Amino acid sequence: MALKMVKGSIDRMFDKNLQDLVRGIRNHKEDEAKYISQCIDEIKQELKQDNIAVKANAVCKLTYLQMLGYDISWAAFNIIEVMSASKFTFKRIGYLAASQCFHEGTDVIMLTTNQIRKDLSSPSQYDTGVALTGLSCFVTPDLARDLANDIMTLMSHTKPYIRKKAVLIMYKVFLKYPESLRPAFPRLKEKLEDPDPGVQSAAVNVICELARRNPKNYLSLAPLFFKLMTSSTNNWVLIKIIKLFGALTPLEPRLGKKLIEPLTNLIHSTSAMSLLYECVNTVIAVLISLSSGMPNHSASIQLCVQKLRILIEDSDQNLKYLGLLAMSKILRTHPKSVQAHKDLVLQCLDDKDESIRLRALDLLYGMVSKKNLVEIVKKLMSHVDKAEGTTYRDELLTKIIDICSQCNYQHVTNFQWYISVLVELTRLEGTRHGHLIAAQMLDVAIRVRAIRKFAVSQMSALLDSTHLVASSTQRSGICEVLYAAAWICGEFSEHLQEPHQTLEAMLRPKVTTLPGHIQAVYVQNVVKLYASILQQKEQAAEPEAAQDVTQLMVDRLPQFVQSADLEVQERASCILQLVKHIQKLQAKDVPVAEEVSALFAGELNPVAPKAQKKVPVPEGLDLDAWINEPPSDSESEDEKPKGIFHEEEQRHAKQQLPEADEEELARRREARKQEQANNPFYIKSSPSPQKRYQDMPGVEHIPVVQIDLSVPLKVPGMPMSDQYVKLEEERRHRQRLEKDRKKKKKKDKEKKGKPRHHGSLHTESDEDITPAQQVDIVTEEMPENALPSDEDDKDPNDPYRALDIDLDKPLADSEKLPVQKHRNVDNSKSADKEDVPVVEKKIKKPKKKEKKHREKEREEKGKEKEKSSKRKKKKHKKEKEERSKDKKKSKKKKPPSDKAAEPVENGALDEEPLPPMSSYCLLAENSYIRMTYDIQGSLQKDSQVTVSVVLENQSCSFLKNMELNVLDSLNTKLARPEGSSVHDGVPVPFQLPPGISNEAQFVFTIQSIVMAQKLKGTLSFIAKNDEGSTHEKLDFKLHFSCTSYLVTTPCYSDAFAKLLESGDLSMSSIKVDGISMSFQNLLAKICFHHHFSVVERVDSCASMYSRSIQGHHVCLLMKKGEKSVSIDGKCSDSTLLSNLLEELKATLAKC
Structure with a gap:
């Protein structure tokens, strides 16, 4: 064994490590893939050895290769082996590799559970730390569920290093296993007060990330x-x-x-x-x-704006951008504070950073007023002329249009100026927003009736100009304005000065070079123009002139009939036949103008957005059903159906084109170069500087070309916007003088004999400026029986949606984190048998109660309704099992009034807009001051309520030294400052200038809340004005209703049913007749004023829940009949319930 270990150590000396691998890859740049393939073969051999050091070295090299983009998923099991090494340096390599290549689809990831749990409980903090770090990268729902309890235990570790990592990884666990959030949250909350600043920062980070997605759950x-x-x-x-x-x-x-x-x-x-x-x-x-x-917080706003100005003036581009971003938020609510810094925002338009220029443009959109619109647009137009790059220039063009058209053109006072601006914008070459300019021209011409004559004259000049028609060959979108120009001239042809000239311009041969959709509009509006001319000529008794116009149409229309565009061809063919028929009738001296004009009678109003979507589907039409059955899988896939549309055929044709040879490519290249050379708008590549200097001719060789000054440098008939700026300034000046004259005349009548001194300066507000033309709000057309559009649902794939959890609700037994336990073989069977019924009871019992509850409600509505509701219930279940088409069909067959009632938990259905409601009630008022109040309690303080009193100064005096005093009762006492007696008042911590209001809060201690009561009180204050100071007082009665002790608390239907069946609650009921208010508004009013939350709603029945500050449960069941409302209540205290029902009765009596 010892010899084997020695041999292994010697072999390792000759193994390639990570440095050798990197060096080898750099030395084999030409055949890198081949070299890496050899290295992978070597690594596979190393992974087969028993020595863990060799395996760790191999996994380290694989980790580097994975960074280069090579797949190492085949080595997942070997990575787990290295993760289980006892030595920290090897373990770290394993966890690093796992963090890079493991994911939810990795098969062997389930094998890591026990190993990670072992590392988490390791006595070495570094083993635990590396396990937490690695786990955060590859945590799955199963791992999160199995290890959540172990990680939560580490949040109380003695080492701050471990506590910090455990707190941070809990965020990843919450995302994968949202059920762990509620049980883990109390401990996470404790970490906010951890003595170690790192742990505290980690807890703040996790909670802030959670709250950023669902902030309402973290208000506590x-x-x-x-x-x-x-x-x-x-x-x-x-x-x-x-x-x-x-x-x-x-x-x-x-x-x-x-x-x-x-x-x-x-x-x-x-x-x-x-x-x-x-x-x-x-x-x-x-x-x-x-x-x-x-x-009023104007001082705070001014401070923010001043600090943001410092950021914007900073040389750091990032700070400048953030300053502009924050300034745009202030602009929404306090535009006047930002408008004072208009000069600074305009300076940002000259910034070299395009993102800052775009952000400044967004700010200008909100800074516009009637007074400065012309100035801002003029500045933007100057930037359009010198803008580099089409992207920024297009953005400028869009912003000019957005600024002028915002809020129904409320800032535009002279539409002649605006149309001239739009016409100037048509001179831009290369823009992609020609359709935007066209849309604005159409919108203004349709909605501003007074401007139509001027608009028609400008559009006819556009049609007569050649630069727009020529631009169509340069792949430019600016020719789109011809679409609008042709439509306006055709629709409002009665305003044309020279209709015959415009007709000829629209029938020029060059028009056929325009895009097909523009040609189609030309053809359609040529007929409108022709009908108008025909009527003029017949009324003037000029039959020969009328025949000449008809002959012109017959001669020019064939060029459109030959168009490649199907739409143009079809329209032109129909119109040509119509004109030929008119020509035959004219030859017989038959008057035809009236009949031709009747073809275009009436106005074309804009169609509402989503009009097609809102068309109701006819009964019996199933849009989901197959028109033709799809082909079976057995059919040959090689046979492709022939495309029935032009684009599809074209696409298939393009795919089958053979590759061009070298000669063909060279010929095409020469043709493209020739085309670019002849194109005056194409920027040619310049020669090298040295060659350009050598070839530069002398001054005497420069050719001088005489400019023909008879040719105008601007498009004829199109006036510049500057002249309308001057006209508008003169109009405003006349308007101002007229108002001053009327004002002076009126005041002279009121005060005769008194000398008046008029200031030379006159400040003019936006309201003083009246527009030269009024905008008509044209009603957008909708289809008959249009359906309301449904709101878009939230994204079902949102990973943060599952974390929207109520954290204030008490923790249920079923929500505890799963803990791994040793299996007891002897008791496993008996335990299973005992556990199952208990679980079923817990789940089913509330459902049974809910079912009884609903059936009881429905029995009171009569047998017929009960039968229909049962029938619909069955139908609803059937619908769920059927396909979506059957579901839609059955819904269409049911009338709207007989829809099956769907229960709604923790909220009400949005049927109609709710009326505005305020919780503040009038306390007292006199000529000096007005007092309104609201009482609010908190579940955390069972013997206190806070009374918020809004004090509003209604006089011209300055109110100071305000003091509020209340005569205490045995049950309710005002909380006074320390050292004060029961007779002393509580000073109000502010003063009130004239016309200002502010809010003061006073705390009262309460012993019993089951009875309503009133306390007498006095507000004393000093009123100071020019004549002196007076001591004043205002008496009031503060009413503490039982409702003011309730706190709106959400309750789910399961807990609500369990509460009702407990038998600990007292019961009472009331009934109020003569109620006409809708159930939706009635429910909202009771929930708002009496602090209830909706548990469940079915048709005109709703169950509600609230809780008092002393823990009393209050449950209500409200049912609405035709003209009456009945409320059944249950509460922990019978006295509190009867008083609450009396207050509810008083509220219902006002409805």
């Missing part, structure tokens, strides 16, 4: 994170926590008010740009989430 951790944020000095941890608060704030606006101050302090104090950005980002999210009734 807000106090703990707030404490961490105010005490931690680790910038990385602060960034993570602040990001989490940014996600939580929209769900709980009250949290935002507490965050403003510490975040503002961090913004002032930190020098780290990354932390500064996250603070600003979260402050923005907080201010967006705060409601309009809260105090």
Whole structure:
């Protein structure tokens, strides 16, 4: 044995290690694949040896080859052997190889379970650490389930190194095995207060990643994170926590008010740009989430904007980009704060980084107003002219159109200017967005009736110009505008000054070089134009002129009949026959203009989006059924059906083309070079600098070409947008003077004899500027009996969807993590027999209760409804088993009113929009102040409630020294500062300037919550104005209803059924008549005002649940009849239940 070991050690001296392998690959560049193949053969021989060191060396080399892209899955079993080595250096190699090549499809991965468990319980922290690191890369659902308990135990390890790794890998375990989240979460939460900062950072990281996907489940951790944020000095941890608060704030606006101050302090104090950005980002999210009734936070917004300006002005491109990104978020809610920095954003358009220019463009979209639209578009147009690269230029063009057309053209005051801008954009060569310009031209012409005459004149000039027709040969999209120009001139031909000239322009031979879809529009609109001219000529009694126009049509239309495009050919053929028939009638002096014009009577309105999708499917039509049965598998696959479409035939034809020989390729190359040489828009390759310098002629040899100035340098008939800018400025100036004159005249009548001093400067708001033309909102056409479009479901493949788990719900017995136990042979049979019935009972008992519960509800609705519902239940089961086509068929046959009721858990069906509701009630008010309040409890504090009081200053006085006092009762007492007596009031921690409101919170201690009660109180304050200060007070009565002690708590149907059958609850019921409100709104109102959550809803019945701050369970069953509502209630306390039902009765009486 000793000799064998010595021999093995000697052989290892001559084995190739990783360095030799790398050196060999570099030396065999020409035949690398062959060399690596030889190395793999050698490695396979090494893996067959018994020496673990040789195997580890072989696996190390395989790991390197895997990085080069070679498959090493065949060595998976050998990798597991190396993983099981007792020596750490070998074990590390095995885990590294496994982390790179193991995945869920690896067959032998199940063999690693026991080995990993052994390493996790190893006394060496490094063995445990390498096992955790490797496992994180190849964890599967089975491994996660089997090892979750072992990893959770390591979270309490004595070594911080292990605790940190165990906390981090738990995130991967949660993703693969979501059922482990709830049992592991309490221990994960404990790690937030771990003494080691590394472990604490790991816990923050894991919880923040979980909360980023499903933030609502982590609201209860807000106090703990707030404490961490105010005490931690680790910038990385602060960034993570602040990001989490940014996600939580929209769900709980009250949290935002507490965050403003510490975040503002961090913004002032930190020098780290990354932390500064996250603070600003979260402050923005907080201010967006705060409601309009809260105090004005303009100071915080200004601070954020100032700090973002520093980021944007920084030389670091990344900071500049982030600054612009955050500025766009502020722009949505506080546009005026950002508009002041318009000059800075415009400067960013000159930045060399294209991503920064694009981000600045996005900002400009929201900064536009009626006053600055023209200036911003002018600046963008100048950038279009000098833009390098088609991508950025196309983005500029898109942004110009988006800026002008946003919000139904609300910022455009002069549409003549806008159309002239669009016409200027048609001069761009090489753009891909010609269709965008065309769409805008069509939209403006259709919706702004007053501008149609001007639009038609510009479009006729476009049709008459040759540069757009010529551009079609350069594969440019700008010729798309001719589509719009032809349609507008045809549809609104009554506005044309020279219709005959436009007709001739549309019938030119060059038009046939345009794309087929544009030619088709030309042909169709030529007839409209022809009908208009025909009517004019007949009304003017000019039959010869009418015949000349008809002859022109007969002469020019054949060129379209010969088109290769099927659409053009078909339209032209039909129209040519129509015109020839008209020519015969004209020869007989028969008037035809009226009949031809009748072909195009009425307006063409735009069709609504998704109109085709919303067309109801006719009864009896099954869209999923086969029209022709698919061919059987036995048929020959070589026989391919002939393509019935042109494109398909063309594609097959291309596949069968023989390869061209060298002579053919050379001939094509010469032809392409000749074409490029003749193309004035193609940039030719320049010769080398040396040759160019030698061939450069002298100054005297430069040829001078005389420019023919009779040829205009711009397209004739198309005015520049600058002249309309001047016209618009003059119009606004006249409008301003007219308003000033009217205002002065009105004030002179009111106050005669008083001298008035008018300032020379006049500030003009957007509301003062009235547009020259109004935009008509044209109703988009929809098909008859259009169906509402369904909302898109969430992505079923989202890996984070399974982690949307309620973490506040108590842990059930079935949710405990599986623990590996030794099998007891003697008791295994008896244990199995005993366990099975218990499990069945636990699962089935609530279902039985639910079934009884539903049947009881349905019995009260009458026998007929019961029968129909049973029939539908059977049908529903059958539908599930059938194919999807049968399912659709049966659904169509059922009338909408007889749909089978589907139970909805933890929420209500979205039937109709809910009315706005507020939980704040009026407490008291006088001429100085208005008080509204809301009472909220918490399950964590069973003897306290918080009263939030919003104080609003309704006077012109400044209110200060406010103090609130309440006369305590034996049951309810106001929590006062330490050292205060029961007669002292609680000072309000703010002052109220005129017109400002703010919120103060007061804590009350409660002993019993089963009865409602009222407390008398007084708000005293000092009102200060120009005349002096006065001491004022306002009396009020604070009403503590039983509802105010309830906390909205979700409850699932299984737990709800178990609670109802326990027999520990008292029962009572009420019935209210004369209810006309819909069941949907009624349910929402009760849930909102009385703090209930919906457990299950079936038709017009719903079960609800809530819990009091002292742990009382409240269960309700609400049923709605035609004009009445009945509520059956069960509660832990009968007095509390009767009082709650009385409050519900009062609420229902108002509905």
